[in-house]
Amino acid sequence: MKILLALFSLLAILFGAPSFGAPARADEAPRIAALSWEPIEHLLMLGLEPVAVADADDYRAWVVRPTLPESAVEVGTRTEPNLELLAQLDLDLIVITPLLEDLRDKLERIAPVVSYGDFTQERDNYAMQRENYLALAERVGRLDRARATLAAMDARLGELRDRLHAHFGESLPAVTVVRFSTPTAVLVYGPNSMPRHALELLGLESAYDTPVSRWGNLQLPVTVLSEIDRGVVVHIEPFPGGERLFDSRLWQGMPFVRAGRFAGMRSTWTHGGVFCVLFLAEAITEALLEIPPTAVQAAGGSDSTEPAQ
Amino acid sequence: MQAVATNTAPWKPTHLPGRYLVTLLALGVLAALHLNLGMTHWPLDRWSLRPPPAGTFDALEFGLSVLPRLTMALLVGAALGLSGSVLQRMTQNRLASPMTLGAASGAWLGLTATAVLAPALAATHGHWAALGGALGAVGLALLIAGRNGSAGLPVILAGMALNLLLGAIATAILLVHNQHSRGLFIWGAGDLGQIDWHWVQWLWPKLLVGLVLIALAPRPLTLLQLGGAGARARGLSLWPVMLALFLACLWLTSVAITAVGLIGFIGLITPNLARLCGARTARDELLYSALLGALLLLGADAVTLVLNRWFSELIPSGAAAALIGAPALLWLSRRQLGAEDRQSLALPPGAERLDRRRLAWLLLAGTTVALLGLLLARGPQGWTFGWPSELLWSLRWPRLLAAVAAGCGLAVAGMMLQRLLRNPLASPDILGLTAGATLAVVAAVMLFGAGQMQLIAPIAAFGGSLLVLGLLLVFGRRHRYSPGIMVLVGVSLAALLNTALQIGLTRGQGDALALLGWLAGSTYRVEAGEAIVLSVAVVLLVGISLAFHRALTLVSIGDGVALSRGLDVGRARLALLLLVSLLCAVVTSLLGPVAFLGLLAPHMAALLGARRVVPQLLLAALLGGWLMLVSDWLGRSLLYPLEIPVGLVASILCGLYFLYLLIRHRVA
Structure with a gap:
């Protein structure tokens, strides 16, 4: 039952149902900037709309899912996001990958920074992104939702496997x-x-x-x-x-x-x-x-x- | 190849010299090797001269991929060799080739622009955009160099400048639209891979022009050797013939480029090699260049196939050609560049003197613009006017300081080089100092990954520019620092750099884009400490340069005068060159390459009337810093919130102005 519910909420997010599952956007919603595409995906799956994202147009063209709302402010490229713009957005949190680690000093003057690993051959990338997702969820206090979406994903994978075997x-x-x-x-x-x-x-x-x-x-x-x-x-x-x-x-x-x-x-x-x-x-x-x-x-x-x- | 080189039988019209036979033999052996290397399923130890049995995939691959690839290499190689040879004979310039005249970067820009503006068109007809770009670039280079310049260094310098400018514009386009099309990069790096006979069938009829060239061109080319007047006296209508020959050459190159992408160096090296092997008459050189071009490209492509297997990753053919070609070019030039070639491009003359009134106005206008740049900025709510907040200022001042210091440093370096080499076109970027530093950084990043870039870049850049300086000194001493050899080093290194970049772009995603950002001359990542260190270093080095002003004045008048005044010319020149390369190294290691600034700022100073060493040096430094300040502001504001790297803005800004100056002088 829990899995079904989670699956339903996942589908709702995927198809862009505006308010289902996500809390009403009140003043307490944290203002987060995502300077890489993986955190954008993770935040959206957690039901949080990032205030600022890098390469928003390319995200919409290439990543497509989950859908990025139009309200997100574009802050330049993923390799060189516009620091001055970020500084003027009154942010609570900036999510980066190791690509921007050398900017940490500058970014921390703007808002607290968290960094999660990106692609590497030293670790299992899928396992790492899963951990990244959970860590980010914990940071923004949405661990339950993260677990539910992951469970829904696992269930969905099982279903796909079954369809392949049926075929x-x-x-x-x-x-x-x-x-x-x-x-x-x-x-x-x-x-x-x-x-x-x-x-x-x-x-x-x-x-x-x-x-x-x-x-x-x-x-x-x-x-x-x-x-x-x-x-x-x-x-x-x-x-x-x-x-x-x-x-x-x-x-x-x-x-x-x-x-x-x-x-x-x-x-x-x-x-x-x-x-x-x-x-x-x-x-x-x-x-x-x-x-x-x-x-x-x-x-x-x-x-x-x-x-x- | 050795066998070919040693066989230098004199050309007798009655029979083909032995070197043709040797070359043909080498071609045969290489072709067999190439065919074997091309087969995916044939291990290296299973050589065969028989085609695979019919009905298997091997047979399909042999007939539809390996054979067309071989044919393509031969056709393209011959076309490039032939057109290079005609071009060199026509301009009587050993360094002329489609690559050195700017065709390659023109084609690259044409294609990049099309890919971004009309992606659908680029996928199907992008090649025609490339052709248009190539034609336009070479046309511009010839226009700049003028009728008399086409025979010497001026046209090569113009081509080099165009290569830098068009390359910078293409980079800007790619940076702005950074989700790139990989196909574009593969084409840019030159890929001979085939899947059917389509391109061969497209290409070969268009290359028939080459046969006409071999048949008809030798007579006018021989007459041209007598000089324009002599040729006219023998009844040659010079201009129509020159134009026809020139168009034929560009046509051959363009269709070859269209079919396989950018492959440099073959057109440049082949005719030189042909002459080295003993081709003397025009007909002999043309014919042998075509043959040798085919051999060279086939060899380069065989190397490519070996590399493909070695790395089990696609290496573009153009890369192998450049890796072989760049050192070969240096070696050739070491042997062949004897005659002095002191001609150069001329810029319009400016004011005679710099009077106080004009200086005051300049300073006032400059300060106003700089202040406006500080106060006026774009923010999330549109334009704002006022002093930036403490946080914003703490983010902004390091990059401003670094940009200004870099501008001063490059301007002073360029000014000293121009005086030292008595060449108004000398500048760190054109002589390859910047390219050397950049190349070292690119190589380091490819070896160690982009993660360590902050750590490696300064060391690599310093090593690279010192290495180029060493090369310049070694070659230069032998040729009395002739501008020709210096520019050659620059051309070779820039081409190598371009190749390394192309390989990086075909391979990578994140790394390559990070590299592209650095290559564009960005101050984005500069920390406060780094900016301060850079400015202190630049101030120190400029101070030392000022102390050398007497030596600089004397050397720029002439070695004889300098010697008679008791100056140890050799030592002074060495010290000054060392100073220049230090300036380049400190700037490049932090910012990456910035083109044209070092070239233009001294000229602007001279145009404004600062003709003596000390005022020119100071004014050039001021202008350099000011230009960078303006570029930084433009880079931040033009495409807000996207930031264009300051070096790229400065390069394009200065490059366009430079082009304008050259063309204005030519038209006037």
Whole structure:
């Protein structure tokens, strides 16, 4: 029952229901500035609207979910937020990431500063964002709500997993998430990237192994995708000029394309906070459900025309 | 390559010299290597000269990716080599090439602007924007250099200045719209990767112009060697022919750039290498340059493929070309730059003297503007007028102080360089001192990550600019500090820097953007302590420079005069150069590169009438600081709440004014 309630409130936030679940914005609501996108996401999920955010327009264009209200004041870029503007906004708290750690002295003259870790290969990024979320919730006194939203997220992930099993049966396909840069270059999301965490939480294995990298993705020539002969490839849309690649004979000859194990997923941010993993998992599931189970079961057999390397 | 270089059989019209055979042989071997490296599934120890069996993915990859890539490398290499050769013959300038004339940065700006203004158009037709940008930039460079300047250093200097200016504008656009398109950066770094024959089929008919060039260009080019008058005497209508040749060259370069992106250095080095291998006549040089260009780019691309495997990450082909090209260029210039080339660009003459009245007015106007900048600011509720609150002031004064100190320092450094090298276009940015410092910082950030940047940057910047100074001194001594060699170092380093930046941009997200911010010359992160240290250092160094004013005056008149007055010219020059590089290092390590300020402030001082060393130095320093103050205000106010780095504003502001001065002088 509690989970259902939490799930409902989560949905309400996602679809931007204005007042549901959030307390009435009274004078006591803390005035918080979020100078990176992960804290923006976390604050919104806690039902707090940040007063000031960095790169608001790009957040609306790239991160999209959860929706950032129009009332948030844009304070410049995430690398160089406008300090003088911040100083004039009468803030109670500034949330930063290590990227701005060297500005701490200046920021602390404006308001108390809290910093939460960002992407690294030394730690599990998903676990860290989860901790960041809880720590921020504790700081603003909304731990209950944080736990509820996380529980709702876990429940939702379980539901997505069930849908995948209902579609594919007992064994799920191995999946790799990519984003095309140009018709010849592709970003492959590897270990400790948020898409990979989403895959793991859905119980999906990785179809292609790349070395570890700082941001969790590597840029590779498109032809390396041909090494994937069993798994499914999901690409993050949009890919302007995609027909150039998708119509080419080379692409049509890729093992996973010939076998129909390729799908596009709707545009989703890949370097966000803890809930970006949920949004990724939802988009990945949606994309995978488009793939007929027969295409994946065939790959399990031995009818692949490609000799394995 | 060694085999090619040693074979210098004289050209006989009756048969092809041996070096053609050797080059063709090398091309064959390299092609086999390239094909093998290109196959994703072929391990390095499994070499094969047979195409893979039909029906497999390997066969598809071989036919649709690896072979087109090889063809593309050959076509583009030949086109770049040929156009470089014609351009160098035509201008009789060993340093002429599309890259040194500003085409590359023009193309980059064209594409960046299109990508930001019309993203949909950029994805499909962005290449034409690049072509337009390249044409515009080279046209401007030639306009600035004028008819007589195109043969010498002036056109290269103009190209260099354009490279800096257009690059700064492109950076500004990218900083403002920082959620970038990765495809843009890959193209910017030059990627030869292919997925079908589309681009090859697009490119090859357009390169047929090259064959016409090889057939028809040698005669006019040979006549041109006699000089304009001589050529006309032999019945050559000079201007139509020059124009046609020039357009053909730009066409070849532009279509090649359009197909694969920016690939520098091939057009610059190939003709030099061809001459080194013994190509003497125009026809020989053109033909051999085309062949050699193909070989060079194929080699660079083979290196790229090896790097791709090594790092298991996409490395752009243009990067490998530049990594090989920049040192090769320095090596070539060391061997070949003998003749003195003291011509330079001319700026309009200004007032003869600086009288008291004019000075008083200047000071009054300057102070008023500076005060207005302090009092007038944008806030959350719109414009405000009044002294900033204590908190705001504590956030603002360190950056103001740092900007002003940096402006003074760069202006003095530029002024001393111009006097030392007797070259009105000398400045820390054009000579590569800034680029060297920046390059060292970029390399350090790539090695150690952006996290440690605050710690490493000053040390790296200092090391970098000292290294460039060392290079300048080593090369310079041999060539008596000829401006040519100095500028070459600057060109090479700037191109290397650009490449490093492009690689960083194709790879990174956060790191690259942080770097981009630093490269734009930002005072944003300056702490109070750092600002004070910088100002003290600048004041000290400027003070020392003032103490050297007699030596500076004598050296700028001429070595002979200086010697006859009992000055140890060598030692004085060394001391002054050291002073300059120290000034550059302290400023760059804190702010990152700021272009044009060091070039322009001394000229503005001279235009206002400060012609002698001490007044020029003081006025230049004042102007430099003032310009930075104004730039800081503009940077804070123009796109509020977004802040544009002060260095970038100053670069664009000064660059545009500089361009205006040059063009006004040319048109007048």
